[in-house]
């Protein structure tokens with residue numbers, strides 16, 4: 001409504017820290033590379049294009065793997081897979097986690113206690129172990145099961161955080177005032193709870209994104225991720241393991257890709273808090 | 284005409300422990316009543332019971348008629364229907380009384396829109412925007428067009444409390460419950476906000492339940508006062524009567540303390 005009134009105060013502008021800019025740049029590069037592979041790649045990622053285990057050269061920027069495939073192409077495709085898994089897993093974790101967390105925050109004491117205890121037990125399981133169990137229980141490893149498994153495993157952490165944050169908001173006087181004036185609980189969630197927990201939640205989701213990328217690489221490394229010919233970074237690392245002394249670049253290149261994306265996501269997550277929360281601006 | 288609020292023998296338990304026992308209180312249209320007592324005496328709980336929003340784990344017994352409707356034992360969805368027209372609340376801490384991530388104008392507009400929906404009226408954005416500015420001017424907020432776009436942390440404590448009062452006014456309640464609305468403010472601001480509340484209540488002909496532990500503050504805002512101690516009513520009467528001739532030793536103590544404080548202040552000035 002206030003858009004009908006002229007803005008006399010300068011709009012508060014988010015503070016962009018160097019860490020945030022570096023993080024956003026790293027993530028942005030991976031996103032661009034991932035998008036490019038949808039249309040174009042230097043080589044066919046499955047074709048043998050040169051000698052086996054060739055060192056980096058002008059024709060093959062990251063060298064070739066033991067089957068003579070271009071490693072740089074595979075790493076580019078790997079970025080797409082890592083991002084797809086991250087987006088999918090975070091979307092699943094956010095949907096399930098926020099819903100359960102809000103239900104727990106609004107539930108009666110007993111229901112809340114049961115949910116909280118269940119979440120604590122689920123969180124005690126390492127994400128990877130949980131994901132492995134889920135992959136094992138489905139009909140076999142695929143990109144889809146990896147996304148689902150990592151997303152479900154991460155949702156308990158998101159749920160617990162949502163519950164704690166929402167409880168804190170619900171204890172505020174403005175919630176009581178809103179209830180007095182007749183706001184139902186869906187209105188409370190939409191108008192007050194979600195906007196107030198969002199800044200913290202989005203930071204956590206960005207961190208979960210990084211963890212999902214690592215979890216996918218780990219699953220693929222163990223042969224539980226996307227099956228070949230999907231060039232997951234985890235699979236590249238696993239394949240390079242046998243030849244790590246003779247052709248170290250096969251492990252170093254996907255390693256750099258993985259680490260730079262995860263570091264980028266973590267820096268991005270840190271800076272995101274300042275962007276998302278107007279009370280933290282202009283300090 | 285039914286009382287705005289009629290509390291009969293209200294008892295509030297928490298974990299089998301009585302926190303409020305046998306409190307009765309009635310408040311007719313346009314009447315201004317004070318509820319005083321030391322910290323922890325059950326003032327806030329009595330107010331929360333009156334609006335059916337006791338914290339989880341607390342049980343209330345007795346009778347609470349808000350605008351003639353029973354609140355105790357009623358389902359939340361039955362109360363939601365009439366609570367907004369019957370009552371509005373203002374709290375002690377203006378920082379937690381406002382959503383930190385919503386612009387002030389939007390928070391007041393939200394109440395206006397809800398009231399319009401409740402009354403089955405449709406209002407345009409421009410109408411709401413104008414009414415927001417009018418309300419902000421009404422509570423003497425300076426430069427409403429600018430402040431409407433401010434977040435709570437960009438305002439002073441007194442301005443936040445004025446904004447909270449504007450939100451309470453926006454729902455046009457017949458009863459206003461103010462729980463220590465001036466305690467968090469410095470003395471000058473406290474006097475201003477108190478004056479504003481008093482004027483508004485009189486002009487809108489609202490009932491007022493004013494909660495405080497501060498005798499002079501209560502005396503300035505209400506006609507009748509109830510004294511609460513450890514969850515029980517110990518004294519009740521017209522303001523002059525209770526302050527002039529306090530019967531209960533506890534009230535006498537309160538009055539003494541307030542006098543001593545006044546003398547100290549007077550000597551210091």
Ligand SMILES: Nc1ncnc2c1ncn2[C@@H]1O[C@H](COP(=O)(O)OP(=O)(O)OP(=O)(O)O)[C@@H](O)[C@H]1O
Nearest residue numbers: 297302320321322323324325326327328329338496
């Ligand atoms: N959520 C709660 N759970 C348990 N006990 C509570 C809760 N809220 C209040 N109490 C207890 O109930 C009693 C009355 O509390 P209340 O908040 O009504 O006091 P008050 O008179 O408003 O005090 P103050 O002037 O400090 O606001 C206190 O002893 C307090 O410890």
Ligand SMILES: [Mg+2]
Nearest residue numbers: 326327328462
């Ligand atoms: Mg209180």
